[in-house]
Amino acid sequence: MDNLFTWDGLGTLAGAAALTYLIVAYTKRLVESFWPQVLGTDIYAVLIGFIVLLATTAAQGQALTWSAVVLALFNGFLVAATSGKMSDKAILEKERQKEA
Numbered sequence: 001m002d003n004l005f006t007w008d009g010l011g012t013l014a015g016a017a018a019l020t021y022l023i024v025a026y027t028k029r030l031v032e033s034f035w036p037q038v039l040g041t042d043i044y045a046v047l048i049g050f051i052v053l054l055a056t057t058a059a060q061g062q063a064l065t066w067s068a069v070v071l072a073l074f075n076g077f078l079v080a081a082t083s084g085k086m087s088d089k090a091i092l093e094k095e096r097q098k099e100a
Helices: 013-032 040-059 066-099
Strands: none
Touching: 013 040, 013 066, 040 066
């Protein structure tokens, strides 16, 4: 089933991770030109995941209380980790195809 993103879908781990993966993949080279190298792309992905989750929380009409913001930050790490696994899978599949 082909669906576009919805706010409800972005509120799930799969939806938030997919959007985070896409944003990081398309902006990584640009961001690397000014992003401190010591922070790496992982922290950038956490920031993007955090922003996606904050936007989703606000768009669904929930108040951005301190607890919602902290929860979005914690979940941003989970979203970034899942997004990183998507990236790893894409890279490993590409390498496997080259070997064949």
